[in-house]
Amino acid sequence: MAEYEIEMLHITKRFPGIIANDDISLRLKKGEIHALLGENGAGKSTLMSVLFGLYQPEEGEIRKRGVKVEIHDPNDANDLGIGMVHQHFKLVECFSVLDNIILGVEPNKAGFLQKKEAREKVLSLSEKYGLRVDPDAIIEDITVGMQQRTEILKMLYRDNEILIFDEPTAVLTPQEIEELMEIMRNLAKEGKSILFISHKLNEIMSVADRCTVLRKGKYIGTVDIKDTTAEGLSAMMVGRDVNFHVEKKPAQPGEVVLDVQNMVVASKSHNNNAVKGVSFKIRKGEIVCIAGIDGNGQTELAYGLSGLEPVKEGVILFNGVDIAHMSIRKRNTSGLSHIPEDRHKHGLVLDYSLENNIVLERYFEPEFTSKAGFLKEQNIRAYAERLIAEYDVRSGQGPVTIARSMSGGNQQKAIVGREIDKNPDLLIAVQPTRGLDVGAIEFIHKQLVALRDAGKAVLLISLELDEVMDVSDRILVMYEGEIVGELDPGTATVEELGLYMAGAKRDEVKS
Amino acid sequence: MLLLLQYTLIFASVLLLVALGGCYSEHSGVINLGLEGIMVIGALGGALMMRYLPAVTPGFLMVLLTLAGAIVFGVAYSALLAVACINFKADQTIVGTALNILGTALATVLVKAMNMSINPDDVSSTIQYVEPKKSFIVYLGSFEFNWFMLITIVVLAIAYVVLYKTRFGLRMMACGEHPQAAASVGINVYKMRWAGVLISGVFGALGGISYILAGVSEWKFENGVAGFGFLALAVMIFGQWKPLRIALAALLFGLFRALSNVYIGIDFLAALNIPSTVYNMMPYLISLLVLAFTSKTSKAPKAEGIPYDPGQR
Numbered sequence: 049m050a051e052y053e054i055e056m057l058h059i060t061k062r063f064p065g066i067i068a069n070d071d072i073s074l075r076l077k078k079g080e081i082h083a084l085l086g087e088n089g090a091g092k093s094t095l096m097s098v099l100f101g102l103y104q105p106e107e108g109e110i111r112k113r114g115v116k117v118e119i120h121d122p123n124d125a126n127d128l129g130i131g132m133v134h135q136h137f138k139l140v141e142c143f144s145v146l147d148n149i150i151l152g153v154e155p156n157k158a159g160f161l162q163k164k165e166a167r168e169k170v171l172s173l174s175e176k177y178g179l180r181v182d183p184d185a186i187i188e189d190i191t192v193g194m195q196q197r198t199e200i201l202k203m204l205y206r207d208n209e210i211l212i213f214d215e216p217t218a219v220l221t222p223q224e225i226e227e228l229m230e231i232m233r234n235l236a237k238e239g240k241s242i243l244f245i246s247h248k249l250n251e252i253m254s255v256a257d258r259c260t261v262l263r264k265g266k267y268i269g270t271v272d273i274k275d276t277t278a279e280g281l282s283a284m285m286v287g288r289d290v291n292f293h294v295e296k297k298p299a300q301p302g303e304v305v306l307d308v309q310n311m312v313v314a315s316k317s318h319n320n321n322a323v324k325g326v327s328f329k330i331r332k333g334e335i336v337c338i339a340g341i342d343g344n345g346q347t348e349l350a351y352g353l354s355g356l357e358p359v360k361e362g363v364i365l366f367n368g369v370d371i372a373h374m375s376i377r378k379r380n381t382s383g384l385s386h387i388p389e390d391r392h393k394h395g396l397v398l399d400y401s402l403e404n405n406i407v408l409e410r411y412f413e414p415e416f417t418s419k420a421g422f423l424k425e426q427n428i429r430a431y432a433e434r435l436i437a438e439y440d441v442r443s444g445q446g447p448v449t450i451a452r453s454m455s456g457g458n459q460q461k462a463i464v465g466r467e468i469d470k471n472p473d474l475l476i477a478v479q480p481t482r483g484l485d486v487g488a489i490e491f492i493h494k495q496l497v498a499l500r501d502a503g504k505a506v507l508l509i510s511l512e513l514d515e516v517m518d519v520s521d522r523i524l525v526m527y528e529g530e531i532v533g534e535l536d537p538g539t540a541t542v543e544e545l546g547l548y549m550a551g552a553k554r555d556e557v558k559s
Numbered sequence: 560m561l562l563l564l565q566y567t568l569i570f571a572s573v574l575l576l577v578a579l580g581g582c583y584s585e586h587s588g589v590i591n592l593g594l595e596g597i598m599v600i601g602a603l604g605g606a607l608m609m610r611y612l613p614a615v616t617p618g619f620l621m622v623l624l625t626l627a628g629a630i631v632f633g634v635a636y637s638a639l640l641a642v643a644c645i646n647f648k649a650d651q652t653i654v655g656t657a658l659n660i661l662g663t664a665l666a667t668v669l670v671k672a673m674n675m676s677i678n679p680d681d682v683s684s685t686i687q688y689v690e691p692k693k694s695f696i697v698y699l700g701s702f703e704f705n706w707f708m709l710i711t712i713v714v715l716a717i718a719y720v721v722l723y724k725t726r727f728g729l730r731m732m733a734c735g736e737h738p739q740a741a742a743s744v745g746i747n748v749y750k751m752r753w754a755g756v757l758i759s760g761v762f763g764a765l766g767g768i769s770y771i772l773a774g775v776s777e778w779k780f781e782n783g784v785a786g787f788g789f790l791a792l793a794v795m796i797f798g799q800w801k802p803l804r805i806a807l808a809a810l811l812f813g814l815f816r817a818l819s820n821v822y823i824g825i826d827f828l829a830a831l832n833i834p835s836t837v838y839n840m841m842p843y844l845i846s847l848l849v850l851a852f853t854s855k856t857s858k859a860p861k862a863e864g865i866p867y868d869p870g871q872r
Contacts, residue, residue, distance in 0.1 A: 160726075
């Protein structure tokens with residue numbers, strides 16, 4: 049028997065003007081979890097698309113168990129036992145879990161669906177691998193974690209042997225990530241071979257057996273996880289040493305910038321309030337971090353502060369003025385900046401050019417609009433070019449690039465540049481590094497610290513424990529819409545933080 | 560009262576057939592605003608069949624061939640929508656509207672040309688089918704049973720079963736909700752959408768021929784089908800794209816449409832002395848109101864109206 053389940057040998061794939069994959073080889077053993085690591089744009093997705101039959105490589109070949117195979121479309125891939133959990137789930141939202149699983153391979157008699165046997169198979173698979181799902185639940189009603197388990201069951205139902213997970217943890221809560229890791233280990237134990245695409249080093253360290261690293265379309269190497277460290281992997285990925293620990297001097301808090309008193313924000317998804325009378329203060333020159341498990345009111349807290357949702361009760365004193373019922377424009381112009389959680393929905397106009405996105409909050413200023421109401425395009429261009437250079441925003445055509453076509457990291461850098469260049473008194477950054485690679489994360493963390501050192505206040509809302517512990521000067525923990533604890537990142541442990549986040553511990557926090 | 564029931568059933572049949580056509584097209588992901596045009600062309604196909612078939616044709620065959628004529632015309636016409644919207648990714652709203660305008664115009668021009676070739680003085684766009692029409696009707700006492708009532712029930716049953724109980728239905732609905740997901744499990748989205756649109760051509764044409772056979776014995780094609788295609792769209796939306804709810808909605812709308820024909824015969828309504836135009840407006844007013852209040856919670860197929868692009872994630 050051949051040693052490798054799948055071999056991709058010397059794959060080269062060119063697109064006009066760019067070599068996306070340059071002589072890349074990847075060998076997947078049976079029963080292993082093989083991580084594919086690389087920054088955004090390193091060629092991971094292209095390589096997986098080649099394996100899944102979406103692209104045809106110019107050079108190189110694919111072998112299954114030593115035999116050369118041709119993969120022209122996803123059906124070929126499926127016939128070879130290759131399945132994929134896409135980063136954006138391919139689920140029909142108004143169908144049941146069961147219907148989604150059988151779609152495309154429906155058991156039938158003369159075209160009539162026979163769901164009974166399908167249900168039994170799904171239930172037995174779900175038991176065997178510990179994938180809890182309710183076959184009759186409708187996709188739009190269930191959690192992201194359960195949707196992902198549905199995607200996994202889709203592959204198992206098709207008896208796929210080679211399972212590709214494309215950045216599967218990006219959308220999950222810490223608990224769900226832990227659960228997914230366990231599921232992946234189980235699958236490997238049962239003889240499935242797993243390709244795990246990620247740029248989160250700690251996840252790779254904890255779950256993978258081997259790791260192949262790509263950088264800028266080139267193959268860097270394949271290493272055994274037990275022989276390497278996170279630092280080593282990261283150096284391979286970015287080509288230089290990356291500092292995990294954010295370098296920063298002790299904070300020197302000054303006067304109070306933001307004073308929130310008993311803020312209440314309604315919830316959109318249920319009748320309860322999402323934010324239940326929260327009070328806290330933020331001073332100049334400090335980074336305050338709101339930690340918590342997703343869905344405990346952090347999103348709504350940010351919406352209330354930034355004006356995206358109305359505040360039901362309470363006072364938000366910003367530089368001594370109550371802004372609770374001010375328009376968003378007025379909050380913006382009076383020194384509040386906001387890096388929104390959803391950069392596609394609230395951060396950018398995706399079909400606008402980069403330069404127009406950059407002046408989105410300032411276009412009405414005399415610098416960019418003449419008295420007659422015409423845009424001063426030259427000034428906009430010059431301003432955009434300066435920010436693009438300062439914040440290292442990379443794009444195809446510079447200022448005129450359409451935002452939609454840019455990578456997530458560069459979109460985020462553009463937003464960060466826009467918000468920081470406004471020279472705000474307070475920056476609210478909601479999950480500013482979500483879905484970004486190590487290099488971009490490091491960059492954004494540095495910007496936050498620089499802003500703090502310039503005597504500004506930063507409110508960071510994050511789900512990433514590492515980020516919470518590394519970047520912040522003060523941690524507030526949110527649980528079910530309330531602030532249940534205040535911790536000092538210098539003395540608190542991750543375990544302690546976890547207890548507060550899970551609601552197992554709470555203090556009376558004074559504002 | 561019997562007359563009211565009879566008219567309600569026949570109008571409801573028309574609306575139900577056409578709305579089911581729309582339902583199939585939209586579940587596959589293509590908005591079919593061209594139902595009105597498809598009805599007209601389908602009706603033309605059926606009317607031509609009745610005009611040119613020899614009068615001695617047995618009744619049963621007459622019914623079958625008329626339906627076949629309508630279906631062939633309707634399917635061919637709906638293929639225009641499919642080609643433009645699915646293969647050339649044209650804007651579905653605009654193509655549908657174009658089909659509506661073209662449908663009535665085309666039928667008028669054709670029928671006028673035919674009438675004039677027989678009698679140069681006859682510039683009407685009317686086709687008569689007094690005799691063939693009788694094949695479609697069976698008298699049960701004084702109740703005028705129209706074969707279309709039965710056909711509609713059969714079509715409804717088939718439409719329901721195919722949509723919810725077969726592989727084809729599941730796959731087609733997946734294409735209307737999330738075509739990329741469907742494609743990722745090996746379903747040919749183009750084929751499924753073509754199927755959905757052509758089926759709407761079949762049902763739309765059946766609706767068209769049953770509409771011009773309801774009540775009258777000749778049809779003036781200049782009039783098109785008086786907005787019934789759009790009324791059917793309202794029925795489809797009120798029925799939330801679900802065949803059984805569409806059937807109920809069709810009965811409701813059919814009732815109001817029937818009232819405008821027969822209210823004179825119902826004593827207390829006649830006594831109210833409301834102008835007939837008010838009754839004529841009723842179905843349209845109701846659809847306006849219904850749409851205004853149900854649109855917010857509507858469960859339209861998510862991907863309808865968006866041309867399928869395999870590259871999009």
